[in-house]
Structure formats: structure tokens, C-alpha cells
Amino acid sequence: MFACEKSINGETDVLTLSRVTRRYGANTALDGVDLVVPDNTYMALLGASGAGKTTLLRLIAGFEEPDQGEIAIHGERIDGQPPHLRDIGFVFQNFALFPHLTVAQNVEFGLRHRARAPITDDAEIRARAEAALELVGLAGFGHRGVGAISGGQRQRVALARTLVCEPRIVLLDEPLGALDANLRARMCDELRAIRERLKVSFLHVTGSETEALTMGDEVAVLAGGRIVQSDAPEMLFTAPRNAAAARHLNAWNIFPAGLCAGGAAQGEIAVRFDQIDVSPPGAVPDGRPHLAAQYLTGEFNGPTALSFFRAEDGTLLQVVDHLSTPRLPELTEGARYDLHFAPDAARQFHGAA
Known part of the structure; x- marks a missing residue:
């Protein structure tokens, strides 16, 4: 049983970004971004290539720091904290699995080496890893090498490795981009089902308007370094508030x-x-x-x-x-x-x- 299956009492917003700005020399990648991810929500972040989507995820995860603004989880400010102390899960676009480890060893890695309360009991580690693999539909795959499984299965291993550490929020950087069309459609359903079972918020970054509208309980559109609209998919599609939001819908x-x-x-x-x-x-x-x-x-x-x-x-x-x-x-x-x-x-x- 994952502890993150329980929502946090009294909290309605998991993640809050306030006036977050990130510059690279003369280029402003993010310009005063305000974003709220509610508790127990699948949020999609839609933006064109180069819009700053991955930069935003890297700031939340702590791989980079904002030049201005604040980032908070459940009201606790986290900007300035190192990544391993933020309790944030990150599923990379290329999955970032260890090729020399088995599926089970990849999932176990975070439990053994996390900064806070690493687990030393091998039986507990195995049990938690097996539960995570079962959750993502990979029961019985633990002994396999990651090079011996399909792209969709590798993506689910990456997700299991993230979920086993019970993050407060899961960040997904274009997680379906490396999959073929049929597998993308199947993984959309699986990701939503997993998130709903765990009751943990997902922030899913994508450049595909179809994927964003299909996946998100709420969709935020990033354009010009700012969030130009954040709404329910139906409202965003039928009533974009500005031309920037409308242009991203390809409709x-x-x-x-x-x-x-x-x-x-x-x-x-x-x-x-x-x-x-x-x-x-x-x-x-x-x-x-x-x-x-x-x-x-x-x-x-x-x-x-x-x-x-x-x-x-x-x-x-x-x-x-x-x-x-x-x-x-x-x-x-x-x-x-x-x-x-x-x-x-x-x-x-x-x-x-």
C-alpha cells in the first residue's frame, strides 16, 4: 500500500508557482509564471516547442532555480531546496533507466538511496518494488533487463520507480513522445487510471493539444513565457480567452x-x-x-x-x-x-x- 493513496487533509492545492521568472542571458524563458496544481488532479501543461515547458518542470524539481518568484508545495516554499529533499517524482521523456540493472533493481534504487529515510530491509524493498510494478501492470517483469522490454514497458518502469518513493506530486516530461500512436492511446488510459487510484497529482507536459485535452482534468497553456489560460479541457477548447490560447488548440x-x-x-x-x-x-x-x-x-x-x-x-x-x-x-x-x-x-x- 502506498502512503500517497491518502490525500492530505485540509489542503486543496498541491503545487503553487507565484511570479516565477527564469532567464538565460538576454533570453527570458519564463516571465512571471503563476500556476496552481490542485490536490488529486491530473493537470496537463500545453505549449509549443521552446515555450519553456521543460524549464518549468526543472525549476519545480530543483534541477534549476528561478531568478525571481516562489515555488511551494502544500504551502511550504521549496525553491532553494536541493532536488532530493523536495519529495517530487520526475518521469523523464527518455525514461532515464539504468541499463545495467534489472527492472526490479531500477524500481528499488530510489528506496535504497533516497536522502530521507532510506530503506535497508531487503524484504521490504522487494515488497514495495513488486507492489509498484503490479500497480503499473508489470507484475512478474522484475527479473528482466530494461533492454529486453518494449518502450511502453520501459515507460511504466520509470513511472513505477517514481511512484514507489511516494512523491507529493509527479512531473511527467512529454512521457508519451517516444511511443507509437497505438501505444500512446493505451498509455493515456493507464496513466489516468494509475493517478486516480493513488490520488496524487500529476503535472503532464506535452506539445500535443489532443494529448493535453484527453489527459488533463485541467489544462494550462504556456505561451510567451506565461500561462495564458488554465481551464477545464471543454472550456479551453470551446471558449479560449485569448488568441494565444486558441492558437495552441489547432482548431x-x-x-x-x-x-x-x-x-x-x-x-x-x-x-x-x-x-x-x-x-x-x-x-x-x-x-x-x-x-x-x-x-x-x-x-x-x-x-x-x-x-x-x-x-x-x-x-x-x-x-x-x-x-x-x-x-x-x-x-x-x-x-x-x-x-x-x-x-x-x-x-x-x-x-x-
């Missing part, structure tokens, strides 16, 4: 409001790919905002088709058509069309974000 067209005939002239407008209709020029139903664009090409994706258009200012626009209920006319490459949408389908943003 919204964002274009200058001035392009839209009959629309507002300032700021930017965002409309989801699946909420735009297409008509020949001059055939737009009354009352629907619209803009002119040239059809470039289409892409068949099984149950959906994706059509690409170029607006007059060069903006690339995408329209999704669900083949079970098709709504687009026959399109000719190079021809011009009017793209239109219901007024309530548009979100208008002001400012640089």
Missing part, C-alpha cells in the same frame, strides 16, 4: 477582424474549423459575417475532410467537414469563395495575445 482560425465584411474592424476574430461554411461569392445568407478566400487544396482524414483556403491578406484558413453530415459544396482549386459563420461562433480578441 481555431484566427484572422484580423478587418477582413470580415460586416464585422468589427479592430482586433482579431477566431472561429473554429468546424463552424465555418463555404459558399460561392455573393451567396452568403443574410446576417452572417464572411470573408473572401481562395481555395488551395483538401485533405482526407477518414471521417473528416480538411479544406485549406488563403485569405486576401495571406492568412491560411482551415475548414473541417464531417463526412457523415457534409455541408461544403464541390470546391475547385484556385477558385474564390466566401467563408461565413454564425455571429455567435466568433470570438473577438483585442491586444497582442
Whole structure:
């Protein structure tokens, strides 16, 4: 039985970052980040490559220190503490297993060598390692070498090695990035099931919007060195608060409001790919905002088709058509069309974000 199966009474937030800044010379990787990870939560952190996601994890884990700001776990400030005293689990993207040790020896390593209360009783160590392996679905694999198991199994060994030490929070740095598509889907379900059983919070970093929306009870979007939105997946997807959040979802067209005939002239407008209709020029139903664009090409994706258009200012626009209920006319490459949408389908943003 893992001690971390019990949530901590009276605490609602496990991890809190306040105004955290990290600079590398003239480059500011993180700029006053505020982030809260609630207790007993699977939180996904979504950001593009180079957004500072891994830097943020390294600051939380103690591998680096912030230039400004504070990091706390259950209200206790941890920035400035060495990594081995923070009680934080870290699952690396490349798993970071010891190739010369067996699966069981990898899982046992942290128990034997942790700074606080290392365990010296071999029977207890074996029992805890076996329980951790059973938890991640690897019962009976302890004797194997890590080079003799699959990538998905190595990832679960890395997770078992982390969980066996009963961390207060688990950090996962793009843990599914090295797995094939089928295995990624399976591991999504397994990671959520493991977290729910243990009642320990996970902070899962990813560059995939699909992975973030699937995994997270809450999704935080990191852009421009800041958290631009943190919300439930459904709210983030349907109602992004700013253009920066919308751009990370790969589901919204964002274009200058001035392009839209009959629309507002300032700021930017965002409309989801699946909420735009297409008509020949001059055939737009009354009352629907619209803009002119040239059809470039289409892409068949099984149950959906994706059509690409170029607006007059060069903006690339995408329209999704669900083949079970098709709504687009026959399109000719190079021809011009009017793209239109219901007024309530548009979100208008002001400012640089």
C-alpha cells in the first residue's frame, strides 16, 4: 500500500508557482509564471516547442532555480531546496533507466538511496518494488533487463520507480513522445487510471493539444513565457480567452477582424474549423459575417475532410467537414469563395495575445 493513496487533509492545492521568472542571458524563458496544481488532479501543461515547458518542470524539481518568484508545495516554499529533499517524482521523456540493472533493481534504487529515510530491509524493498510494478501492470517483469522490454514497458518502469518513493506530486516530461500512436492511446488510459487510484497529482507536459485535452482534468497553456489560460479541457477548447490560447488548440482560425465584411474592424476574430461554411461569392445568407478566400487544396482524414483556403491578406484558413453530415459544396482549386459563420461562433480578441 502506498502512503500517497491518502490525500492530505485540509489542503486543496498541491503545487503553487507565484511570479516565477527564469532567464538565460538576454533570453527570458519564463516571465512571471503563476500556476496552481490542485490536490488529486491530473493537470496537463500545453505549449509549443521552446515555450519553456521543460524549464518549468526543472525549476519545480530543483534541477534549476528561478531568478525571481516562489515555488511551494502544500504551502511550504521549496525553491532553494536541493532536488532530493523536495519529495517530487520526475518521469523523464527518455525514461532515464539504468541499463545495467534489472527492472526490479531500477524500481528499488530510489528506496535504497533516497536522502530521507532510506530503506535497508531487503524484504521490504522487494515488497514495495513488486507492489509498484503490479500497480503499473508489470507484475512478474522484475527479473528482466530494461533492454529486453518494449518502450511502453520501459515507460511504466520509470513511472513505477517514481511512484514507489511516494512523491507529493509527479512531473511527467512529454512521457508519451517516444511511443507509437497505438501505444500512446493505451498509455493515456493507464496513466489516468494509475493517478486516480493513488490520488496524487500529476503535472503532464506535452506539445500535443489532443494529448493535453484527453489527459488533463485541467489544462494550462504556456505561451510567451506565461500561462495564458488554465481551464477545464471543454472550456479551453470551446471558449479560449485569448488568441494565444486558441492558437495552441489547432482548431481555431484566427484572422484580423478587418477582413470580415460586416464585422468589427479592430482586433482579431477566431472561429473554429468546424463552424465555418463555404459558399460561392455573393451567396452568403443574410446576417452572417464572411470573408473572401481562395481555395488551395483538401485533405482526407477518414471521417473528416480538411479544406485549406488563403485569405486576401495571406492568412491560411482551415475548414473541417464531417463526412457523415457534409455541408461544403464541390470546391475547385484556385477558385474564390466566401467563408461565413454564425455571429455567435466568433470570438473577438483585442491586444497582442
